[in-house]
Amino acid sequence: MLFFIFCKAEELGRDPTLDEVFLKTHTKKKDNSWVDERAQKTYETYQGKLQQASKNGEASSSCSQVVNAEARLDMWVQSVGGKNKGRIYGAGDRSSLYRPGVASLVPDSRPSRGCVNVLSQHSTEIAAQIAAFEERAKAAEHEAREAREELRKAEQRRQEDDQRTKxxxxxxxxxxxSVASIQAESSRRRRHPDYDEDESNDDDSDE
Incomplete structure (x- = not known):
């Protein structure tokens, strides 16, 4: 969040107000809808107080030019019901920086432009590392697919070998x-009585 605040400060040329940060961090990027009902009610309550405090009574961006930063921050704290267990809703860890009369909850120590450039360079390096990791992941996935294909082919060959064996x-x-049947038939013929008779007749004729 602090990085967003610092970037927003460079964009605006001033510290962003707590409600500006809240609007950015508590709405969805997809459709700018509120993250929950509490966030919406809190912001609407704050806008109502801001409208009442403005000279012309218009609840628009011009209000920020009418109500000073200290008053805006106090109105926000009032809108969320003050501190709860030492924290201000929407301020997060920066709640400890709040004091009556304080104009901003942005820490004094902020990155310089050079530091922002370093952070940007660091982000680029991280992006490059992520890209390299994704490439390695793709290569590993390709190898895994080839290994699975080899296993599938090996299994198919094994099944074919099993089928041929069966x-x-x-x-x-x-x-x-068939051999046993032929052997049985041959044995049966040798033991048949007609064969014995024929053999006996042959003996008699010889006499």
Whole structure:
């Protein structure tokens, strides 16, 4: 939040007011709607007080030119019901900086333009590191996909080998049954009585 405040200060040429920061940090970027009902009611209450305090009674951006910064900050504190357990709603960690008559809750120590440039450079470096990490992640994902494909092919080959083995086993079993059947039929013919009779007749004719 402080980085946003410092950037906003450079943009405006002055410290942003607490309500300006609140409006930015408590609305959604997608549609500028409030993050919750409390935020909306707080801001509306504050705007009502600001309108009453303005000379022309207009609740517009011109009010900031009419009501000084100290009064605006006091109005905000009043709108949120003062401090609660040492904190002011919307001020966060900067609540400890509030005193009656204080014009801003922006810390005195702020980054210079050079420091902002360093932060910007640091952000660029972080972005580059993120991009490099994403590239490594893509490469790792590609390798993982190739490994999964190799495993799939290996599994498919194993299944095909198993299928061929089963077919060979069936063929061998069928062949074994055929051989056993032939052997049984041959044995049965050798033991048949007609064969014995024929052999006896042959003996008699010889005599």
């Amino acid at each position: 077919e060979l086993q069936i063929q061998l079993a069928t062949l074994a049954k």
